[in-house]
Amino acid sequence: MKYGFVIIGGGIQGCATAWQLADAGEDVLLLEGGEIASGASGGFGRRGVRANRRDLRELPLMRSAYRLWPELDERLGIGTGYERTGGLFLIEQEATGTRGGLVAAQAHAATQNRFGIRTEVIGRDRLLELEPAVGPAVRAALHCPLDGTADHTAATKAFAEAARRRGATLREGCHVTSLERSGDRITAVHTAQDEGFEVGTAVLLLNNTGAADLLRRNLGIELPVWRTFPQALRVIPTDGPPMSHLIGHDHRPVSLKPLPDGSVMVSGGWRGRWNAGLQRGEIVEEHVRGNLRTAYEVYPCLEDAELAVADAGTPESCSADGIPVIDRVPGSANAWVGTGWAGHGFAIAPAVAESLASWLRTGTRPDDLTPFSLARFGPAPHGRPAVTDPA
Ligand SMILES: Cc1cc2nc3c(=O)[nH]c(=O)nc-3n(C[C@H](O)[C@H](O)[C@H](O)COP(=O)(O)OP(=O)(O)OC[C@H]3O[C@@H](n4cnc5c(N)ncnc54)[C@H](O)[C@@H]3O)c2cc1C
Incomplete structure (x- = not known):
């Protein structure tokens, strides 16, 4: 089977991006190794939707998140438990x-x-x-x-369900083990269950703590990120x-x-x-x-x-400078990665998804994602030259 966009990871980042792309009429497959919201986006309690004392480089995303969170229950048609507590x-x-x-x-x-x-x-x-x-x-x-909290499990499942309603295919129990490459493109992904899915336009590694391992084993790329609990x-x-x-x-x-x-x-x-x-x-x-x-x-x-x-x-990814990596994979024309959320990736997820979907569809990186480029860790840090956007 071939899909335009193949998303790996069914946490808040993967599900919100699946919804954004499906809502724009794109053909989307999301592959989740366990269940939706079984990683950092799951578990008991609530997550803070906080701008206060957040890294300044994340504040433009957080300003968009302030706009998006109060609209989500209505736009998704399902409750996220969002509350503006201050x-x-x-x-x-x-x-x-x-x-x-x-x-x-x-x-x-x-x-x-x-x-x-x-x-x-x-x-x-x-x-x-x-x-x-x-x-x-x-x-x-x-x-x-304007700070507040939301029910992270409910919000993640709400994005997943809304993406499904907009035509996205979501598969649980599909653990991606390998990426098939031809030249500078990822052409297919393969799962531990021996299924293969062809990639039409792009593949997105939004699988948080699993992303670095997948890139290391398949493309020899080392990201400056690690896992914590x-x-x-x-x-x-x-x-x-x-x-x-x-x-x-x-x-x-x-x-x-x-x-x-x-x-x-x-x-x-x-x-x-x-x-x-x-x-x-x-x-x-x-x-x-x-x-x-x-x-x-x-x-x-x-x-x-x-x-x-x-x-x-529940594991979470951290990065060398405490803010996420949201970028095209070095040396690849059609693979993107989002990881290294450093314990605060939930609040900004609706805004990240909106900007990431725009980048994928237009070929132009939105300004609010510029600070999260891998280039900030030094020139050609991963041994492969970056290539220009396909669009
Ligand atoms: C206890 C705790 C408190 C937190 N508090 C806050 C807070 O107050 N505010 C805030 O903004 N953030 C908070 N965070 C951080 C926030 O929850 C995370 O940054 C966010 O949920 C990350 O979302 P994600 O979709 O990237 O990752 P995840 O939710 O981890 O989703 C990744 C998914 O990918 C799947 N996966 C992994 N590898 C593969 C593979 N190879 N194939 C298929 N699927 C795969 C996993 O099963 C997982 O479901 C907290 C985190 C924790 C753990």
């Missing part, structure tokens, strides 16, 4: 390293506002009006009223979630999200580890304790909360 980045210290603390807050707010991300610095009195249970050490916050906890406070906003912190590794069932998701940079025997990520007890401690240092009433879930099973 986001707070809590500050305790006068100065944190070279980039944070009270001394840096106004500069961060001004910069984010210049990128179209509404941001204000608020003092403790105003903060207590918004978040009465926040701990005594917190002195101020960066407030982004983010830790996420669900705790049940005695009196319901003490916060109503998406919460981040200036110097403590903690992120807090109120969940609809009255529990709280606790994450924020703590990691699990790979268990080779089980072939999956697992928690590290000490990191669970550390993450809980940071949570109640910020919200003291969480000290009595009951730990209900601790998970580090």
Whole structure:
């Protein structure tokens, strides 16, 4: 079978891009090795849709994401669980390293506002009006009223279902093992189930932690990315979630999200580890304790909360400079890769998909994807010369 666009990976990136392309009338096949939303786009809880203190190179995408998220339920015809809760980045210290603390807050707010991300610095009195249970050490916050959260599993499945309705073919249990190449084009992909699919226009490696391996084994290309296992906890406070906003912190590794069932998701940079025997990520007890401690240092009433879930099973890709790689594969005229999301690839996914689909259909890279080029890692880093766009 031959398809115009073959997408590898059924997470939020693959499904959102499949929907964009199918909605534009393109012929799309998406191949997912497990089930839709079984990677980083799956699992319990919610994901932050956050611009606050995001890498500046991602802010143009995030401004588009602010526009897209509130429209999605209606455009997809299925709920994504998106909610505009507002986001707070809590500050305790006068100065944190070279980039944070009270001394840096106004500069961060001004910069984010210049990128179209509404941001204000608020003092403790105003903060207590918004978040009465926040701990005594917190002195101020960066407030982004348009930040929020969404149900990542629901959103990914909503994109998948909407893509299907627009005519895309989505296949689960199809693990891509090889890419067939002729000259500078990928002509077909093959799966572990011994199926082959011809590629008409382009193939997209949107399979997150699987992308680097596929490129290394098939094309000898090394991407500057690796895999980690983010830790996420669900705790049940005695009196319901003490916060109503998406919460981040200036110097403590903690992120807090109120969940609809009255529990709280606790994450924020703590990691699990790979268990080779089980072939999956697992928690590290000490990191669970550390993450809980940071949570109640910020919200003291969480000290009595009951730990209900601790998970580090879903892998995520990271890159050498902390922002993703979204680019044409070096030396290939018709293969694209998106990976290295570094723990914040969910919020921008609708905007990435919109821009990536435009690039694929017009042959011109949109400006908001320029920062994610592989060229930023140095000249010809992967040993193969880039070729010009086919269009
Ligand atoms: C605990 C946790 C908390 C997070 N919090 C946030 C947050 O608050 N805000 C935010 O913006 N982001 C957050 N992220 C990051 C975000 O979830 C990810 O960046 C995003 O989901 C990546 O989407 P994806 O589609 O690229 O990858 P995935 O969802 O991992 O999808 C890739 C898919 O490809 C499939 N696959 C792999 N190899 C192959 C192959 N060879 N053939 C076929 N299929 C293959 C996998 O099975 C998988 O389903 C968090 C991540 C985690 C794990």
